[in-house]
Amino acid sequence: MHEGPTAEGAGLAGDRVVAVGSAARILVAATARALRGEDCADLGHSGPVSRFPGAPEPVRRAAATRAAGRVALTVAQAGEVDAARVARWFADQYPRQRYPGVVLGSPHGAAAHLAVALGVPWLPAGFEMSVHWTDGAVDRPGAALEHGAALAAPLLAANADVHLRQVHCPASRGPLSAVTVSLTARWRTLPAAYARFLAERLAPGAPVLLLRDARTWPVLDGGQGHSFQVGCPGSGLDPVDFDPDSHALRQVLRSAGGDDTCWEPPEVSAASGSAEHGVESGFELAARDFSTRQGHPLHRVLVPRPAALSAAVADLYRRWLRGAGKTGDRLVVECGRLLDPWQVVRAGMVPYWCENATRRSVDEAEWWLAGSEPFSSVDVLPEPPGMRSPALAGLPQWLAVAGFGRRRRALDRASARGYPVTSVPTRRATEVLRAQPYDLPVPPALGVTEALTVLRDSATYQGLLVS
Template sequence: MKLPREIAGFDSASAMVVALARFLHGRDTPPLGKPVFGALRPVAAVAARLPEGTRQWIYSMFSGAEGRPEAEVARFDADAVARAIAGVYPRRRYPAVAIGSSNGALTHLYAALGVPWLPQTMLLPVRQRGISPDDPARAVHAFDRTARALLDRNPDLVLHHMHDPNQDRLTLRRMAYFRVKRTRLGPAYEQFLTDVLEPDGTVLLAECGQQWPVTTVGERHVFQFGAVGGMPPAEYREAGAPLADYLRRYRAPVRRWQAPPADADAPEAEWGFEPGLREDVTTFATRRGFRVQRLSFDEAEDVSSLVADLYRWWYAQRGLPATRLLVDSFMMLDPWWTLRIGAVPYWTAFPVRPSLDRLHHYLDEADPYDFVQLGLFCHGVDSVGMAGADQWRTVLRRARSAGSFAGVSPRRYPSDPQTFFNFQRALRAVPDRHALPPPLPLATAAAFLHDRAARYPQIRTGTV
């Protein structure tokens, strides 16, 4: 179950494809999505004892090592990569196939439904040297020739060159983020749908409406400064006290970021849905006799409470306790173990204050949980807007019996290299075990949402 090296493995879309594909194959999710990485556990244990600066250097080297040479990126073949992505799923008939935005909560929904998901967005890691994370004005045009060659070769892609010196500063030292979005299915996705969808099957379009200000670089090419997390878009272009303190702590050569002016809003690079794909999906489905069902929402975490409530209801229908909450974080999720231990999944995009506030809001309205396990993705730096370990402990205190961090050391967070290996270990340590259920019928999930539509006004469904 190996994805092509042209796309980043250390990314939301890739991680969620691997987690879901392994679930559909009846397997759990290994550390960092690959069983071979389990051998790095002792290395991570040693690195965890090193000074924070050294840990950050190791993180930068490891995460940036995926960067590919510009010449290789220019030769990118989107359909060959799409064929490889489709190839990781079991070849059997499915009542539905999802296509669209990356989303951890929806990954759990697809696992419950027993259906695959094809991502619209992929991250192409570009080798980057000599460009400071704090110099977006230089970064914006650093790869123009490579971008143009990539887009000329792949006319159905839109390129979002994303540059976030707040949350991605360690990776940006060695790698640029080229996120590409499909505007058409392409032959590989079309063939997969034709081969695996049942007659009258459903194509489920997952459409996240998250937007971000961008700078137009060229045709189908935009530059996104900043990204979803602890800072809203405007703060990336201001010189507030939190940013000044952050730049001072990390010895940045500037007092504020000088970014190219934004001239439009566009789908957010990582999570947003490019609407051009919808028409092509609809045309293809009509031609093949498939249905198209839209699931649209405004922000990435909008569906987290819905999926948590659905799982809780589903457990009750199966006569199982639904008193254990598992809080996922970014790419740290495991659908197989979530169902095996009878946990209710609640996905957070990042361990930042807006995500923490949303989680508390969910808990305010939900029946109490006896147990809470909390995963925290570690990106190596104490970025602006990050919620500290003590702030996350307020969630753990809401458990009636016990709350615990799932594989992350609160002392080393947000720079704990062991968390990528210990998250699954924490799930395996839960003594409860339940048989995996048969897939939840799509009609049952749709009826659940219909009956509770007033509770989720930010989520919209409809048949195309």
């Protein structure tokens, strides 16, 4: 991945702080490239497990943990994180010009596609970090909490404007949760770099769209700016599946090299809070206040589950393409980091984004396809997670998604080879989409008013809340 611009100031550069392969990092990079008329051919690299598809589990786990250790922050570096510098790094990736709007909020592949259709940037309300845990173990969530709390103290002392959410999830991070801790920093207010971006780069009266992941999860919050959750919605499991007597947990821990008899999660007294990709209320209020003062209307889109926004944006793209005289009859089903907004627009395709390769995500894609007007072609890009989990969709289910195509039904072979234990880079999506026929010229940018109309139409059957 290319290094982004580095802002002046103390602390680590943004490209060093933000976790490699994290959603915010990939989506900002993909959106910024699309607005420059570039694809994602330079994004990502094959993970080490891609070289060992037939190797025993211990060999692949060892390769994955070594690779994670090379890119994770050290404990000392965690204290040098400057969240303000990260915000500048995100904002500076976009071309310096005036925009007809901006999309802020939770990371979501469809949000990047929406931003590209509107011709506007997407900026995240938080970012993920991965920090070394030398004496870690996948089956010791209590020890993970202790280590994370120790890391959080100096980081929060230097960054009072963020809340740190620690996630210990062997179901989504596998053996990596034994050697690193995952911290999501969520801004409690609008970062200065974002405020400057809105003031300098938005056209007069340009609207602001705030997308908020509304999913909840049991959270342990000590009230010191650091909170902790065991498991996450993106695992494809439910909170009850992380209880010590869960059969699914036993399968997950065995796959990740853990021991289910050692699993003792911390007691969670509170019922539920927003999951790790939620938006802090202070961030939303600050964005609304600033937008009002600057004369930019703010519209909020509350997303109850990722598939709701994916379906709404796919419907929006179909209408947008047909309004420009195109068929809107070719679909690409993307997954995780396997997306390329510019190549989607260049090919005149409709994008549907799955958050991950879990059965839950793929089920939702199938339901949407079953209720949609048929597509002449369906290309499917399943992202292998690099590990096994009882929540994952099998290749037959992905093939069933491709089967909705009337004339073309394609499941990417490179992604399917070694699924689910291998990994493929973001640029694999670019390679697949580059092979699609061109459908130029690119349609004129979609208007925000029209986009909001389609999103509101989707609210009645997808559950989106648009205000």
